[in-house]
Amino acid sequence: MKINITGKNIEMTEGLKAAVEEKIGKLDKYFAPDTIAKVTLSVEKERQKIEVTIPVKGNIIRSEQVSDDMYVSIDLVQEVIERQLKKYKNKIIDKQQNAVSFSKAFVEKEYDDDEEIKIVRTKRFDIKPMYPEDACVQMELLGHDFFVFCNAETDQVNVVYKRKGHTYGLIEPED
Numbered sequence: 001m002k003i004n005i006t007g008k009n010i011e012m013t014e015g016l017k018a019a020v021e022e023k024i025g026k027l028d029k030y031f032a033p034d035t036i037a038k039v040t041l042s043v044e045k046e047r048q049k050i051e052v053t054i055p056v057k058g059n060i061i062r063s064e065q066v067s068d069d070m071y072v073s074i075d076l077v078q079e080v081i082e083r084q085l086k087k088y089k090n091k092i093i094d095k096q097q098n099a100v101s102f103s104k105a106f107v108e109k110e111y112d113d114d115e116e117i118k119i120v121r122t123k124r125f126d127i128k129p130m131y132p133e134d135a136c137v138q139m140e141l142l143g144h145d146f147f148v149f150c151n152a153e154t155d156q157v158n159v160v161y162k163r164k165g166h167t168y169g170l171i172e173p174e175d
Contacts, residue, residue, distance in 0.1 A: 001032075001036070001037055003021055003025065004037070004039065005040075009043045010041050010070075016041065019070075019071055020039055020074055023075060023078040030085050031056070032102060035056065036054075047066050052064075054081070061084060063081050127148065129149075131151070139160055139161075139162070145161060146159055146162070147160050154172065
């Protein structure tokens with residue numbers, strides 16, 4: 001696995017690079033040699049954040065961890081990704097197609113699928129065209145963290161969601 005490390009508002013010391021390569025390198029046993037892990041370290045006020053994104057065929061393995069110590073964040077992100085891989089192994093690996101993104105040992109090893117994903121409720125509702133700002137207002141009125149709507153500008157299904165810091169995000173499909 002190859003590891004691309006970048007930094008935002010942080011001096012990339014040799015110690016930080018070594019810590020990232022050591023911890024994220026432990027994930028190497030799960031992936032094919034040509035897999036690329038994108039690691040971004042950043043500092044915002046007192047928050048030490050690491051984001052790790054590992055694109056594999058058909059899926060994206062991702063974790064973001066924040067603490068007041070970058071080395072703690074690095075440890076946490078490695079543990080979370082390892083847990084995700086073991087928990088969802090049977091769902092992310094289709095033996096015929098996606099297995100090429102992962103190491104043979106990971107594909108062949110069985111992990112306990114202790115928490116099966118179960119959809120327990122289905123909601124149906126009429127999607128009315130509206131502008132993203134109106135969708136945010138509707139989301140707030142409903143007391144939800146996200147809201148699905150038809151964008152009046154693009155005529156496509158979009159999602160607005162609450163972000164940290166009392167801001168909003170918009171998810172729209174790629175063209």
